[in-house]
Amino acid sequence: xxxxTQPISMDSYEGQEVNITCSHNNIxxxxxxxxxxxxxxxxxxxxxxxxxxxxxxxxASLFIPADRKSSTLSLPRVSLSDTAVYYCLVGDISSxxxxxxxxxxxxxxxxxx
Amino acid sequence: NAGVTQTPKxxxxxxxxxxxxxxxxxxxxxxxxxYRQDPGMGLRLIHYSVGAxxxxxxxxxxxxxxxxxxxxDFPLRLLSAAPSQTSVYFCASSLxxxxxxxxxxxxxxxxx
Numbered sequence: 001x002x003x004x005t006q007p008i009s010m011d012s013y014e015g016q017e018v019n020i021t022c023s024h025n026n027i028x029x030x031x032x033x034x035x036x037x038x039x040x041x042x043x044x045x046x047x048x049x050x051x052x053x054x055x056x057x058x059x060a061s062l063f064i065p066a067d068r069k070s071s072t073l074s075l076p077r078v079s080l081s082d083t084a085v086y087y088c089l090v091g092d093i094s095s096x097x098x099x100x101x102x103x104x105x106x107x108x109x110x111x112x113x
Numbered sequence: 114n115a116g117v118t119q120t121p122k123x124x125x126x127x128x129x130x131x132x133x134x135x136x137x138x139x140x141x142x143x144x145x146x147x148y149r150q151d152p153g154m155g156l157r158l159i160h161y162s163v164g165a166x167x168x169x170x171x172x173x174x175x176x177x178x179x180x181x182x183x184x185x186d187f188p189l190r191l192l193s194a195a196p197s198q199t200s201v202y203f204c205a206s207s208l209x210x211x212x213x214x215x216x217x218x219x220x221x222x223x224x225x
Contacts, residue, residue: 034213043117043203043216044156087155093210098146098161098171101214105155 004088009108018075020107022088025069030092033064033071038085038106047086048073049093075109083111115139119204119217126194126224134189134220136204144207145187146171146214147179149200156203162187194224 005023012018024033032051036044048055050062050071061074075082085106093101120135138145143164148156148171158171162181176198178190187206191198201221205214 032210036213041219043205043219044214046213046215049211049213095210097163097169098144098158101158102172103148103155103157 004090004102004104006086006088006104006107008105009110011110011112012078013112014079015077018078018082018109018111020073020075020086020088020109021070022073022090023070024088024090027068027090028092030094031068031090032093033062033068034089034091034093034101035060035062035073036087036089036103038087044087044103078109078111080111080113082109084109117204117206117215117217119202119220121220122218123221124223126191126222128194128196128224130194132191132194134191134202134204134222136187136189136217137185138187138204138206138215139185140206140208140215141184142206142208142215143184144209144214145181146205146207147177147187147189148203148205149173149198150203150219151200159189159202191222196224198222199224 034049035047038044048062055062063072087106089101091101117138146161147159150156160179162168204217207214
């Protein structure tokens with residue numbers, strides 16, 4: 001299973017772009033990268049998923065270099081409501097085994113006014 | 114479209130009692146999972162299922178049973194509650210992993 005490493009915490013200010021990097025040196029060929037957001041007392045919420053290069057949706061962008069050993073979640077113009085824990089997961093999403101998807105400790109993002 | 118519904122939201126059990134945490138989804142998702150989250154920690158996988166009649170163990174399965182008789186429902190049974198099972202339990206479902214998992218709002222369980 002690909003192990004992931006993320007910063008424990010990050011601070012930012014409202015209106016800034018925030019980039020959270022996740023390292024996954026032993027990512028396998030069939031593995032996808034998925035990011036979740038979790039607010040206190042709520043279940044995680046899916047943000048974005050990708051395999052290579054760049055993926056963008058209405059909430060965030062995911063940048064994956066050619067070697068796929070890391071990925072960067074980019075949140076444009078954050079607001080106070082983006083304060084949450086962000087998890088990076090790496091695994092073979094088509095294998096059917098949820099064991100492929102392991103939640104680490106995540107990154108606590110705090111957005112300051 | 115309700116998504117993933119978990120009941121109850123809160124529960125207090127005495128040591129040794131048994132109970133079932135309910136999870137239902139209305140999105141016709143094949144994959145369903147149960148996680149527990151302890152304070153300040155990430156989620157740990159308890160059991161998961163890739164379809165009706167198919168279940169498998171996750172990282173921390175001891176003390177828990179599951180069954181999947183229908184696509185919609187995936188109940189989690191605590192056989193004999195212990196204080197170490199005090200946690201927040203999340204159920205999640207996914208359409209074959211694509212697009213990530215949709216999580217329920219959780220059940221906060223306290224075992225005294």
